[in-house]
Amino acid sequence: MAGIDIHHPHSMPIAKAREAVEDVARKLADRFDFEYGWEGDDMHFKRAGVDGNIAVTPEQLHVTAKLGFLLSALQGTVEQEIRKVLDEKFS
Structure with missing residues (x-):
């Protein structure tokens, strides 16, 4: 199972x-029909082929995801898209 592990710094207050x-x-x-929910400052998300987490800390976001067989072939594309969204929202 392929995985994504991204650390992205930010300077926002944790609530923001x-x-x-x-x-x-x-x-x-x-857009992609997945479920998500918060547990403290960790957001868990899931859909067929993806199981992940975004941990929000005062200094960074930590995005982790396990990709199923079909999406593992697109790991680079998925990771690039996540980085692009993080750059747009948190840079």
Whole structure:
């Protein structure tokens, strides 16, 4: 099973960072039909072929995801898209 592990620094207050992550998750959930929920400052998301987590800390976001067989072939593309969204929202 392929995986994604991204550390992305940010300088937002943690509440603002959570709001930005929530905004992105809401849009992506509508587009890609996945479920997500918060547990403290960790957002868990899941859909067929993807199981992941975004940990929001005062200094960084830590995105991890396990990709199923079909999406593992697209790991580079998926990781690039995640980095692009993080750069847009948190840079």
